[in-house]
Amino acid sequence: MSIASASPPHVGTGPAGRFGPFGGRYVPETLVPALEDLERGWGRAWGDRGFRQELESLLRTYVGRPTPLHRLRNLGTGKDGLARIYLKREDLCHTGSHKLNNALGQALLARALGRNRIIAETGAGQHGVASATAAALLGMPCRVYMGTEDMARQELNVVRMRLLGAEVRAVDSGSRTLKDATNEAIREWMTTYRDTHYLIGSAVGPHPYPTLVRTLQSVIGTEARAQILEAEGRLPDGVVACVGGGSNAIGFFAGFLDDPEVALVGVEAGGVGEELGAHAASLVRGRPGVLHGAYSYLLQDEDGQIAPTHSLAAGLDYPGVGPEHAFLRTSGRARYVAVSDEAARGAFLTLSRREGIIPALESAHAVAYALEWARELGPEGLLVVCLSGRGDKDVNALPQEGT
Amino acid sequence: MDPIPSPPFSGPPVTPSGPGSLRAGSSGEDPKPADAPFGPALLAQAFDRARRENRAALVVYLAAGDPTLAATVELARAAVEAGADVLELGIPFSDPLADGPVIQAAYSRALEGGTTVEGALGCAEEVVRATGAPVVLMTALNCVLARGTEAFCRRASQAGAAGILVPDLPVEEARELQEAAARHSLGTVFLAAPDSGPQRTALAAAASTGFLYLLRRRGITGAGGKGEELASRVAEVRRLTQVPVAVGFGIATPQDAAEVAQVADGVIVGSALVEAAHRAFIRSEKPEEGLRKAAAAVGDAVAALAGAVREARRRP
Numbered sequence: 001m002s003i004a005s006a007s008p009p010h011v012g013t014g015p016a017g018r019f020g021p022f023g024g025r026y027v028p029e030t031l032v033p034a035l036e037d038l039e040r041g042w043g044r045a046w047g048d049r050g051f052r053q054e055l056e057s058l059l060r061t062y063v064g065r066p067t068p069l070h071r072l073r074n075l076g077t078g079k080d081g082l083a084r085i086y087l088k089r090e091d092l093c094h095t096g097s098h099k100l101n102n103a104l105g106q107a108l109l110a111r112a113l114g115r116n117r118i119i120a121e122t123g124a125g126q127h128g129v130a131s132a133t134a135a136a137l138l139g140m141p142c143r144v145y146m147g148t149e150d151m152a153r154q155e156l157n158v159v160r161m162r163l164l165g166a167e168v169r170a171v172d173s174g175s176r177t178l179k180d181a182t183n184e185a186i187r188e189w190m191t192t193y194r195d196t197h198y199l200i201g202s203a204v205g206p207h208p209y210p211t212l213v214r215t216l217q218s219v220i221g222t223e224a225r226a227q228i229l230e231a232e233g234r235l236p237d238g239v240v241a242c243v244g245g246g247s248n249a250i251g252f253f254a255g256f257l258d259d260p261e262v263a264l265v266g267v268e269a270g271g272v273g274e275e276l277g278a279h280a281a282s283l284v285r286g287r288p289g290v291l292h293g294a295y296s297y298l299l300q301d302e303d304g305q306i307a308p309t310h311s312l313a314a315g316l317d318y319p320g321v322g323p324e325h326a327f328l329r330t331s332g333r334a335r336y337v338a339v340s341d342e343a344a345r346g347a348f349l350t351l352s353r354r355e356g357i358i359p360a361l362e363s364a365h366a367v368a369y370a371l372e373w374a375r376e377l378g379p380e381g382l383l384v385v386c387l388s389g390r391g392d393k394d395v396n397a398l399p400q401e402g403t
Numbered sequence: 404m405d406p407i408p409s410p411p412f413s414g415p416p417v418t419p420s421g422p423g424s425l426r427a428g429s430s431g432e433d434p435k436p437a438d439a440p441f442g443p444a445l446l447a448q449a450f451d452r453a454r455r456e457n458r459a460a461l462v463v464y465l466a467a468g469d470p471t472l473a474a475t476v477e478l479a480r481a482a483v484e485a486g487a488d489v490l491e492l493g494i495p496f497s498d499p500l501a502d503g504p505v506i507q508a509a510y511s512r513a514l515e516g517g518t519t520v521e522g523a524l525g526c527a528e529e530v531v532r533a534t535g536a537p538v539v540l541m542t543a544l545n546c547v548l549a550r551g552t553e554a555f556c557r558r559a560s561q562a563g564a565a566g567i568l569v570p571d572l573p574v575e576e577a578r579e580l581q582e583a584a585a586r587h588s589l590g591t592v593f594l595a596a597p598d599s600g601p602q603r604t605a606l607a608a609a610a611s612t613g614f615l616y617l618l619r620r621r622g623i624t625g626a627g628g629k630g631e632e633l634a635s636r637v638a639e640v641r642r643l644t645q646v647p648v649a650v651g652f653g654i655a656t657p658q659d660a661a662e663v664a665q666v667a668d669g670v671i672v673g674s675a676l677v678e679a680a681h682r683a684f685i686r687s688e689k690p691e692e693g694l695r696k697a698a699a700a701v702g703d704a705v706a707a708l709a710g711a712v713r714e715a716r717r718r719p
Binding site for chain 1: 498618
């Protein structure tokens with residue numbers, strides 16, 4: 001299951017970085033030459049044996065891949081009426097989430113392109129920490145843009161980024177969350193792209209980013225498919241992952257896209273209600289439009305203004321979603337659902353207390369849906385959940401009483 | 404499952420056949436006198452007049468609805484009276500990628516004040532009526548998509564707009580916009596950036612029927628930052644197109660404007676004026692007084708810029 005042998009499926013990718021009608025490169029002209037340059041550089045790097053070997057070696061010894069596939073011991077035992085549930089343990093990656101798979105690959109790409117500085121955006125801080133880590137490893141300066149609301153609710157990660165030598169640049173515009181951090185990173189990159197790589201953290205943004213990030217994250221799905229076959233001798237009935245921008249989900253789904261018998265389910269942030277502003281479920285409740293350079297599903301008002309969003313999980317609190325997910329939704333290959341803050345909080349506690357695993361609040365959304373689905377499937381069913389990150393950063397987000 | 408939507412604006416740009424194509428798209432449904440210039444012709448007229456006077460045209464940018472839509476009309480009037488040849492009216496967007504802090508803040512104020520896209524288009528109509536100047540609408544792609552390209556262009560044309568600029572729509576995706584703009588007699592404006600190679604610059608030049616917007620430097624809108632050698636770049640771009648070449652981004656002072664005016668057909672100034680208006684406005688307790696002062700500030704600043712542009716080519 002080496003990454004070098006993994007040929008990520010390019011389902012739906014058209015010539016101009018399109019997934020069906022979605023994707024594209026809707027950016028101001030200033031950035032187009034930078035993106036063309038990145039696309040060429042990425043093609044060269046990914047085709048280069050030395051590049052792939054260095055990445056593979058670091059994924060093994062630095063990130064800790066392959067990550068384990070772990071069967072829950074106390075839930076889905078057969079006696080509780082639930083399907084068997086496996087977790088793909090991306091929370092055990094170095095830095096505590098799947099984000100380092102992508103950050104490391106892109107940092108190596110930056111070096112190959114001769115860019116000696118990294119900028120990144122972050123929501124929950126997991127991508128910021130991963131970028132700061134990769135930059136430290138490769139000896140590059142790193143600046144991370146982060147909304148002030150997210151800095152307050154994910155303070156631990158702010159401290160970690162600073163400890164890793166990164167500059168955390170507070171973003172106080174708009175909703176002060178991931179969307180605004182992304183705006184600021186793109187705006188900076190319009191000035192600095194000649195010596196700086198914009199290390200985008202999710203499978204969003206203008207071409208080639210969605211393809212690039214999906215390719216780097218597809219190691220999750222490639223490993224998981226081989227591991228579940230080894231453990232169970234068959235493919236799962238379904239795989240479940242949380243979706244903000246959608247990088248862990250698209251990388252996880254990539255391993256199963258060509259297995260039509262495996263249902264793919266992406267879980268969005270249902271927040272506290274169905275009205276605009278109360279959730280971050282772009283695929284479930286949004287409609288197509290252009291944000292951050294790609295045509296995809298968005299939460300927006302009638303005028304096309306981007307709507308405010310809400311989620312307990314900072315990493316899901318984003319009004320857009322990767323364009324390949326938009327394609328998988330409209331093609332019917334994947335299904336997307338929304339899970340409320342409350343249900344995610346419940347799963348966070350359940351997994352912590354029943355299994356001894358504290359999940360990130362983002363990943364807890366996927367766990368919540370999987371537990372529900374496992375009951376419908378019954379003991380004969382088999383599910384794999386991508387546990388995209390660990391929850392140390394989230395211990396303060398819980399209500400104090402009774403917990 | 405939803406039907407799969409078609410991609411926005413796919414396909415290569417249309418290359419106009421020549422100057423004669425400027426009015427070829429006239430739909431006849433717009434309520435304008437048949438002999439009055441409109442659309443790209445109105446822009447061409449403004450640039451021609453400046454050329455006859457041996458100067459660059461002054462293009463002034465304002466954000467619709469900052470601080471109110473009615474105020475924008477007054478600011479536009481002050482700008483044109485002080486010597487602006489062309490107005491660029493920004494439709495507020497929640498997440499403008501190409502804009503610096505000044506215009507972002509102006510858009511936030513406008514949106515907080517309740518400005519809608521329809522309100523901004525109505526404002527354009529008022530501005531055209533009040534000033535007679537050609538108005539180019541600048542809008543984020545998502546606002547065009549939300550209404551539909553055809554409907555957006557139809558309404559913009561009804562409002563009397565002369566042209567449309569969608570900064571986050573790259574030229575190779577622009578066919579749908581170009582066709583709709585042509586149907587409704589709107590001039591198109593595309594951007595050429597410092598690192599756009601000859602091929603992309605040629606595409607942008609060929610696709611622009613209003614004027615070509617040449618970026619003075621990398622980065623976002625607002626003061627500061629040094630551009631690279633301009634004269635040779637303008638000359639290079641001029642060889643590619645017959646439409647005027649206007650230069651913007653980072654032009655704030657009369658000195659900046661004069662420097663650009665020596666070599667370009669148009670000088671575009673935005674953030675500096677938006678900021679001047681805002682500062683004057685917030686310094687006053689009463690909105691009416693604030694508006695008067697803001698209009699005076701814009702008038703003074705535009706007069707200084709227009710003077711600099713007028714003198715630019717008379718220097719030895």
